[in-house]
Amino acid sequence: MMAHFVLGTAALVLCLVLSSQVAAEEQQAPLVLVMGEDSYPYQFVDENGDAKGVLVDLWREWSSQTQVPVVFVARHWHDSLKQLAQGDADIHIGLGITKERAQNFDFAAPIAHVSTYLYMRNTLKGKKSFSDLQPYRIGIVAGSSHESILNQQVNGLSYRYYNSRADLLRGVVAGEVDVFAGMEGYLKDNAVSRAVLEEFPLDNRLLIKKTALVPAVSKGRLNLITEINRGFERLSHLSRAEIDKRWLGFSHDANTLVIATTTGIQPFVDTGGDGEPHGLYIDIWKLWSKKTGIEVEFRPAAMEDGLDELRFHRADIHVGYPESDTMKSNLTRAWRTYQVKSRLFSYGRPLGSLDELKGKRVGTVPTAPYLDKLQQALPDSELKLYTDVTKMIEAAQQGHIAAFVASSAWTQHYLLRADSWTDFHQYRKLAFTTDIYALTRNEDKGLAQRIAAGFRLISTAELAAIENKWILDRDDRSVQSLMNPLIITSSQRRYLDSLGTLRVGYLSAWAPMEYQGQGGEFMGINSEISHWVAEQLGLKLEGVAFERWSSLLEALKLGEVDIVGSVAHTPERERELAFTSPYWPSPWGLVTNLSQVTVFNLSQMSGKRLAIVEGYHLIANLMNKALGIELVIVPNSRAGVDAVAQGKADAFIEKVINMAMVLKESDYKTLKMSVLADFSQQQSHFAMHPKHSELVPLWDQAIGQLTPERQEAIYQHWVKDEAPGWKAMLNYRSAFYLLALLSFVLIVYLVWRGRRARLTTAREMAHELTRAGQFDALTGLPNRSLLDDRLHQSMLLHRREMQPFAVLFISFDNMREINQTYGHQIGDSVLAKGASRLKSAVRKSDTLARFGGNEFVMLLNRSKDLDTVCQVADGIVGGFSAPFAINGLDVALSVSIGVAMFPNDGDTVVELLKTADKLMSRAAKQGGRCYHSA
Numbered sequence: 001m002m003a004h005f006v007l008g009t010a011a012l013v014l015c016l017v018l019s020s021q022v023a024a025e026e027q028q029a030p031l032v033l034v035m036g037e038d039s040y041p042y043q044f045v046d047e048n049g050d051a052k053g054v055l056v057d058l059w060r061e062w063s064s065q066t067q068v069p070v071v072f073v074a075r076h077w078h079d080s081l082k083q084l085a086q087g088d089a090d091i092h093i094g095l096g097i098t099k100e101r102a103q104n105f106d107f108a109a110p111i112a113h114v115s116t117y118l119y120m121r122n123t124l125k126g127k128k129s130f131s132d133l134q135p136y137r138i139g140i141v142a143g144s145s146h147e148s149i150l151n152q153q154v155n156g157l158s159y160r161y162y163n164s165r166a167d168l169l170r171g172v173v174a175g176e177v178d179v180f181a182g183m184e185g186y187l188k189d190n191a192v193s194r195a196v197l198e199e200f201p202l203d204n205r206l207l208i209k210k211t212a213l214v215p216a217v218s219k220g221r222l223n224l225i226t227e228i229n230r231g232f233e234r235l236s237h238l239s240r241a242e243i244d245k246r247w248l249g250f251s252h253d254a255n256t257l258v259i260a261t262t263t264g265i266q267p268f269v270d271t272g273g274d275g276e277p278h279g280l281y282i283d284i285w286k287l288w289s290k291k292t293g294i295e296v297e298f299r300p301a302a303m304e305d306g307l308d309e310l311r312f313h314r315a316d317i318h319v320g321y322p323e324s325d326t327m328k329s330n331l332t333r334a335w336r337t338y339q340v341k342s343r344l345f346s347y348g349r350p351l352g353s354l355d356e357l358k359g360k361r362v363g364t365v366p367t368a369p370y371l372d373k374l375q376q377a378l379p380d381s382e383l384k385l386y387t388d389v390t391k392m393i394e395a396a397q398q399g400h401i402a403a404f405v406a407s408s409a410w411t412q413h414y415l416l417r418a419d420s421w422t423d424f425h426q427y428r429k430l431a432f433t434t435d436i437y438a439l440t441r442n443e444d445k446g447l448a449q450r451i452a453a454g455f456r457l458i459s460t461a462e463l464a465a466i467e468n469k470w471i472l473d474r475d476d477r478s479v480q481s482l483m484n485p486l487i488i489t490s491s492q493r494r495y496l497d498s499l500g501t502l503r504v505g506y507l508s509a510w511a512p513m514e515y516q517g518q519g520g521e522f523m524g525i526n527s528e529i530s531h532w533v534a535e536q537l538g539l540k541l542e543g544v545a546f547e548r549w550s551s552l553l554e555a556l557k558l559g560e561v562d563i564v565g566s567v568a569h570t571p572e573r574e575r576e577l578a579f580t581s582p583y584w585p586s587p588w589g590l591v592t593n594l595s596q597v598t599v600f601n602l603s604q605m606s607g608k609r610l611a612i613v614e615g616y617h618l619i620a621n622l623m624n625k626a627l628g629i630e631l632v633i634v635p636n637s638r639a640g641v642d643a644v645a646q647g648k649a650d651a652f653i654e655k656v657i658n659m660a661m662v663l664k665e666s667d668y669k670t671l672k673m674s675v676l677a678d679f680s681q682q683q684s685h686f687a688m689h690p691k692h693s694e695l696v697p698l699w700d701q702a703i704g705q706l707t708p709e710r711q712e713a714i715y716q717h718w719v720k721d722e723a724p725g726w727k728a729m730l731n732y733r734s735a736f737y738l739l740a741l742l743s744f745v746l747i748v749y750l751v752w753r754g755r756r757a758r759l760t761t762a763r764e765m766a767h768e769l770t771r772a773g774q775f776d777a778l779t780g781l782p783n784r785s786l787l788d789d790r791l792h793q794s795m796l797l798h799r800r801e802m803q804p805f806a807v808l809f810i811s812f813d814n815m816r817e818i819n820q821t822y823g824h825q826i827g828d829s830v831l832a833k834g835a836s837r838l839k840s841a842v843r844k845s846d847t848l849a850r851f852g853g854n855e856f857v858m859l860l861n862r863s864k865d866l867d868t869v870c871q872v873a874d875g876i877v878g879g880f881s882a883p884f885a886i887n888g889l890d891v892a893l894s895v896s897i898g899v900a901m902f903p904n905d906g907d908t909v910v911e912l913l914k915t916a917d918k919l920m921s922r923a924a925k926q927g928g929r930c931y932h933s934a
Contacts, residue, residue, distance in 0.1 A: 034089035042054045058240070579685045603784065830893060
């Protein structure tokens, strides 16, 4: 019995050992993980055939934590799903859940999130919803979740399918689609990235969905689901954050902080035309960076994604979030950066009382922390939630809601840009204040302290200056109410006392900004502001009058005067002078004859004579922009207006407020004035001799105490007393801030002494402006605006077809001599006839445009080769060998041409134009002929 027992025990032990070995061998068998091969940066195969990406690294970390080996198998996206469904793989490493997939697979918990978008070509600006895209085919990867998600939200979309993301992007670059679906961070190849982003800017996209990426297994393998979830629960937050940083391209520089930046809430923060974030919040953080010396990097994100950027360590700070007791993000409030004021807006007519909203629907946004207070204020109204202001404005216009509550500054900014300002009315008796906080992660205690310390370095006056720049309505400003008394240290006091009497230079006849009184005293707006600042700082001032602006600036540079007001801050002047912060709006306008088409943009002045005061900084600006404008230099404002009245100039450019004074004081019945859109946001600065650079921050500190009320009082004083005509033209309370801050065209018509220009209908005006904005008035040719569009289209066409095309830069070199010899009337005729002769040399498929002044650009599509183009250019030069007969005169034109070829001389519009321009200049130096790079 004993022998049998021992033997049985040994056999049992042996069996257990063998069983353990078999089990170990089974455990060592790797799990087969199938993945997409080109969903960069989440799951893809690199150039060496290795599996890479966010999800791949997460699974490798999972394998390390669980000691379970894994092997990755990469497939086209559709094939990866098929392989899992057929049982040829154990797990799909990560995908989005759809109804179709839920029928075949079971899913683990999310391991990552990704925002997917519809990226639109830049020619489709203004598309705000999926339904707007029904006329366009949407590029999409076959088998992706995008189609299912889109079809759930809107019917009628059409698609063009691609086997892989690489094929999709190749089709995008080739111009096969104008819209495509893709994840954030979809670009891997730098060349593809540049080509796609040039045509599909990131600020021109629609969010499809914020998608959870989840591992998937075949139906019924629930034990494997449990194993997956347990393994990922072991992954540390730090390891996840490191993987995110590795693949999502965030800053690795310890001295650079990444700020998650919500977009689409102007004027607080949005992405500008240059692709960079702009707005009040951005300027505040840039100032913080300047104060602390810590670099900041802004990472734009949709409003829904901003907090996740912080939570998942893709950013260090949130730019500003509406935290409150009812709106809690559970993140650390590092600093209250701003306060936003929200008000009630009604459509069509103003509200007399809140009782008018009883039984009606009122819109608001779900992130508003004042929802409970709003409900208390409107107990008998139904609150309807919308994602943003634009949706509420549309709902009000369509009659779905009677009113809405939203950020007043945001709403007004949108209404002004949409030309709907007059349709909506604020009910100012109902207002809410929302605190905006910079947020950090709870564990980043040191960062929160550093943020607070940096903001403590910023003065209220500096914040007020930023606020004044962006916030239109002074009632919406929150910083002004926090203004502190001017504090001057003992050392600063000693410096100010050492200055003695400072000499302020001014123009003797530039009312109402500055002028010399009958007793020789310094008067005007600049006088009052200067003496007000001097009073705050305890300074003594002495006015020194000058007749010419150029003489005044020269005296400042030489130190003959110490301070000058109403100076534009330019890089050139900054080398010689010290500048204060802006203190006064200085929009520019044009005086023209009543018979002329009203000019709103300087591009409409191409080929015309523009009078401008000697020494103005715009002289270099106008010359550098090559607008084709002939400048007529005048000594002062009166001379400029006289030049127009006497026919010596077609227009005169001057500061609006000063030009209005000149028009009022004299009998200019045949003239009118318009505000220039190009320079409606210009600001004036005080300029000082560099020896007084230490005075600049103190002067700024005093200027910061100049409240809107004080500014208005100063304005009313000098305009009311000295220029009633100007006051009648613009109501200060509404127009003063508009002229200073608005980013849209503000059009003002003046009628002097009973004469009024006939107004066209809105439709006729729109047509006239469109025509003026695209075609040159003298030659009838496309202007630079339309040329840019034609060049852009040619670039797309020829890049897609991989064909060359040519850009010819053409100059009539002797136009200045012709104007000086025969006069502008003959010169205009010669220019028009020369343009007509150029036009005869181009095909219907080509484009000839007036670039500016005496310069033209010819676009030759589908050019076979450089030799063929040069034959055309030589023919043009030869065609001008014969002079023009005009009024019995034989007038000859000298022609120079520069030729640039795509893609050899440049693969962008800017590069081609620069090359052709440079080659044209070489041709001109050699006596007028064709010049090319070959």
